Amino acid sequence: MLDTNKNQQLIERLQIDLLKWFEKSKRDLPFRRTRDPYYIWISEIMAQQTQIDTLIPYYNRFIQNFPTVFCLAQASEDAVIKAWEGLGYYSRARNLHQAARIIVSEHQGSMPSSFAELIKLPGIGPYTGGAIASIAFNEKVSAVDGNVLRVISRYCNSFDDIGDAKTKKSITRWIETILPEAAGDFNEALMELGAMICTPKNAKCPFCPIRSGCQSDAAGTTGLIPVKKKKTKQLTKKMEVGIITQNGELFFVRRPDSGLLSGMWSFPITETTVSSGQDIKIKLAENFCELSQPVFIGTSRHVFSHIIWDMSIYGFKLDNLVCETATTPYLVSDQDDSRSDCQFKALSQVDDLALPVAFSKLLGLLTDF
Ligand code: SF4
Incomplete structure (x- = not known):
């Protein structure tokens, strides 16, 4: 200096x-x-x-x-x-x-x-x-x-x-x-x-x-100038996203209170090694009975500052809301609880949710909905 x-x-x-x-x-x-x-x-x-x-x-x-x-x-x-x-x-x-x-x-x-x-x-x-x-x-x-x-x-x-x-x-x-x-x-x-x-x-x-x-x-x-040494490369993760529909509504979950996109709404999502829709189906089956076979909808990539999600999106139809024997059901509640952890929403009301761009951009893939 x-x-x-x-x-x-x-x-x-x-x-x-x-x-x-x-x-x-x-x-x-x-x-x-x-x-x-x-x-x-x-x-x-x-x-x-x-x-x-x-x-x-x-x-x-x-x-x-x-x-x-x-x-x-x-x-x-x-x-x-x-x-x-x-x-x-x-x-x-x-x-x-x-x-x-x-x-x-x-x-x-x-x-x-x-x-x-x-x-x-x-x-x-x-x-x-x-x-x-x-x-x-x-x-x-x-x-x-x-x-x-x-x-x-x-x-x-x-x-x-x-x-x-x-x-x-x-x-x-x-x-x-x-x-x-x-x-x-x-x-x-x-x-x-x-x-x-x-x-x-x-x-x-x-x-x-x-x-x-x-x-x-x-x-x-x-x-x-300025000199800026390269940082380590962003980590890329393969993810599967489950879009569950029932009676014309979409299912959303609230993300955990810490970590990436903490506390925001999202579609159910899980990490996978081979995208086939099975990993997200297994995750959802802990919570829902009578899920249909996954139907491939499309792919999407979202780049965060330190991580990249390569997402494969699968659609599911749901007949019964929650499996009675579910071990860790999403907390479907009929009480008016502003901190509830999941909800169904009509597509026309999705704007009311704080839905991060990583997920809101997936709505564009739901052409048949
Ligand atoms: S401060 Fe920046 S813009 Fe100004 S002369 Fe120096 S290098 Fe050029």
């Missing part, structure tokens, strides 16, 4: 040029029209795995549904997950909900105003804590995301692996030594520069406000 003591003038130039550019060129985003920590929090959580342009309609809808932290805290988990639908990584929504309840019960509905307190809340790590603390409360802390790692690595001509926690730590510390009074604006400006000018490919250096001090531009190494 650049020695900030020996490069005082360069750093001052960087601060002035970057802030000036940001003031003039920043995108007009709904969450930039406010310093309300609640709105900044929601937008930062959404931005973690979603492009800014994509998230705007989701952000607007979420804020409309839950305009205050009190509304979010009072909502049911299903309603929050439903409002998050389409954004993926649903643990973010679950954490938001839990954190909102803590803010209401332990902080009288006021967002904690320091980085140290913010990162105690579920789902708020150093990046989000830094973003909220600096943007909403102007605390002098950094907020280092992928854009910032790239900009600073290039600016300092650093070939350190940005996937390495040590690199992230040293960039975080370096930024904290150069943060100006307007820490929130400076953090946002770095992120904006990474998103708009210092892009992963084809950086627009001729338009860059900090080009005069950029070490990789001077060295001609911009295309080689």
Whole structure:
């Protein structure tokens, strides 16, 4: 990293040029029209795995549904997950909900105003804590995301692996030594520069406000930075999905409270080695009598961040609802229990369920239904 003591003038130039550019060129985003920590929090959580342009309609809808932290805290988990639908990584929504309840019960509905307190809340790590603390409360802390790692690595001509926690730590510390009074604006400006000018490919250096001090531009190494060593390959799993129909309705189960897509609705699904419909039939037979033979419907692939599901989808017709001798029946209940673990739903009502994309896209295969 650049020695900030020996490069005082360069750093001052960087601060002035970057802030000036940001003031003039920043995108007009709904969450930039406010310093309300609640709105900044929601937008930062959404931005973690979603492009800014994509998230705007989701952000607007979420804020409309839950305009205050009190509304979010009072909502049911299903309603929050439903409002998050389409954004993926649903643990973010679950954490938001839990954190909102803590803010209401332990902080009288006021967002904690320091980085140290913010990162105690579920789902708020150093990046989000830094973003909220600096943007909403102007605390002098950094907020280092992928854009910032790239900009600073290039600016300092650093070939350190940005996937390495040590690199992230040293960039975080370096930024904290150069943060100006307007820490929130400076953090946002770095992120904006990474998103708009210092892009992963084809950086627009001729338009860059900090080009005069950029070490990789001077060295001609911009295309080689940032260095990111390849992670281990995603694991591919063969899965069988069972679509059970009865009286024109589809059968859904709730996924366990921890793990992939936790707490969301899905079709019954199981891992298999050879797709023939038999593994999912065996799993379902623990719970249902009188299942028809599996009918192959089609295949679908869903790519998560660390795992890929190659799914074969099989249809079953059901005559009797639950096998009386079933050992581990899905908890079919006629009580009105909002945490019931399974349910039949007409296709026209499936929109009411928080059904992740991995499963909602299978509905398109059910042409004969
Ligand atoms: S000059 Fe180019 S490489 Fe350097 S910070 Fe600007 S856009 Fe990035």
